[in-house]
Amino acid sequence: EPEVTQTPSHQVTQMGQEVILRCVPISNHLYFYWYRQILGQKVEFLVSFYNNEISEKSEIFDDQFSVERPDGSNFTLKIRSTKLEDSAMYFCASSDSDGDYNEQFFGPGTRLTVL
Amino acid sequence: GEDVEQSLFLSVREGDSSVINCTYTDSSSTYLYWYKQEPGAGLQLLTYIFSNMDMKQDQRLTVLLNKKDKHLSLRIADTQTGDSAIYFCAETLSGGYNKLIFGAGTRLAVHP
Numbered sequence: 001e002p003e004v005t006q007t008p009s010h011q012v013t014q015m016g017q018e019v020i021l022r023c024v025p026i027s028n029h030l031y032f033y034w035y036r037q038i039l040g041q042k043v044e045f046l047v048s049f050y051n052n053e054i055s056e057k058s059e060i061f062d063d064q065f066s067v068e069r070p071d072g073s074n075f076t077l078k079i080r081s082t083k084l085e086d087s088a089m090y091f092c093a094s095s096d097s098d099g100d101y102n103e104q105f106f107g108p109g110t111r112l113t114v115l
Numbered sequence: 116g117e118d119v120e121q122s123l124f125l126s127v128r129e130g131d132s133s134v135i136n137c138t139y140t141d142s143s144s145t146y147l148y149w150y151k152q153e154p155g156a157g158l159q160l161l162t163y164i165f166s167n168m169d170m171k172q173d174q175r176l177t178v179l180l181n182k183k184d185k186h187l188s189l190r191i192a193d194t195q196t197g198d199s200a201i202y203f204c205a206e207t208l209s210g211g212y213n214k215l216i217f218g219a220g221t222r223l224a225v226h227p
Contacts, residue, residue, distance in 0.1 A: 004157065033214070042119070043158070043203060043217035056214060091157060095213070101146050101165070102213050106157035 002026045004107035006092050012113045013082055021077045021110045023092030032075045033093040033104060034067065036060070043091065049075065050098065082114045117141050121204050121218035127225055133191040135221045137204030140185060147180060148215065149189045150203040158203060162189070191223075199225045 005024045013019050025032055034046040048055040049067050066078045075094075079086055089111050093104040118140040127133045139147070144166045150158040164171045164178045164187075171178045177190040191198055201220040207213055 031213070035215070035217075040219075042219045043205075043215075045214040045216065048214055058214075093158075098213050101163065101207075103160050103163075104213075104215060106150075106159070108155060108157045 002105075004092055004094055004105050006090075006107035006110050008110060009108065010111045010113070012115065015084055015114055016081050019079050019082055019112060021079075021090050021092075021112070023075045023077075023094075023107055024073050025075055025092065025094030026096075026105055027073070029094035029096045029105070031055075031095045031098055031102070032067075032069070033095075034077045035091045035093065035106075036088040037091070037109075038085075038088045046077070046090075055098075079112075082112075084114050087112055087114045117206075117208065117216045119204055119206060119216055119218040121202075121221045123219060124222050125224070127194050127223070129194060129196060129225055129227050131194055133189075133194045133198070133223055133225075135189045135191075135202050135204075135223065137187040137189075137218055138185055139187065139204075139206055139216075141206070141208055141216075142185075143209040144206040145209050146207050147178075147187050148205040148207075149176075149178065150205060150217075152201045152203065152220070154200075161202075194223075194225050196225045196227070199223055 032049040037043045047057045089109045092107045095102040148163040149161045175192045204218040205215040
């Protein structure tokens with residue numbers, strides 16, 4: 001069964017460093033998402049992406065964040081200068097439609113720890 | 116504003132029914148979802164309900180929606196140890212570009 005994959009599973013970085021989190025969505029999907037979950041808190045929407053453009057972004061997704069689909073298979077989230085409060089589990093998701101109902105398939109997440 | 120609330124923990128005995136509750140605030144919900152997360156895995160869609168429906172049954176799962184009270188529940192019949200996981204309630208909103216709005220998740224522990 002096709003699945004969304006994410007690498008690395010755990011990333012440790014120093015405050016102020018840049019990190020790139022990588023995702024490989026399901027191959028025929030066109031809609032891509034990043035969410036994050038700070039430990040003990042809710043899963044929060046960060047950004048959605050379609051046709052090489054951001055469709056929607058949350059208030060969390062400020063100028064320090066960017067997303068890219070550098071080739072036909074990867075979808076990346078870059079944090080330019082990490083802060084302690086960026087420590088969280090980051091989930092990538094993809095779907096094949098944008099109708100009122102759309103099933104988003106999630107990857108296993110990347111745990112980002114900022115020291 | 117957009118807000119989804121869940122209780123954080125539920126413990127049940129194997130074979131009993133589990134009921135996980137969720138409340139939401141936004142009246143423009145289009146679909147409501149239940150996702151399951153097992154250790155080390157991503158969020159897996161269990162079931163969903165359209166906001167105009169009251170109930171949906173899928174094998175051991177029953178979803179009840181009270182739109183007036185903005186209350187959603189997931190009942191798992193004959194709960195098994197394999198059902199131990201975190202269960203997330205989520206919604207999508209009309210005009211919301213399909214972003215999912217999640218609760219904090221309910222950790223279900225099933226004991227013998």
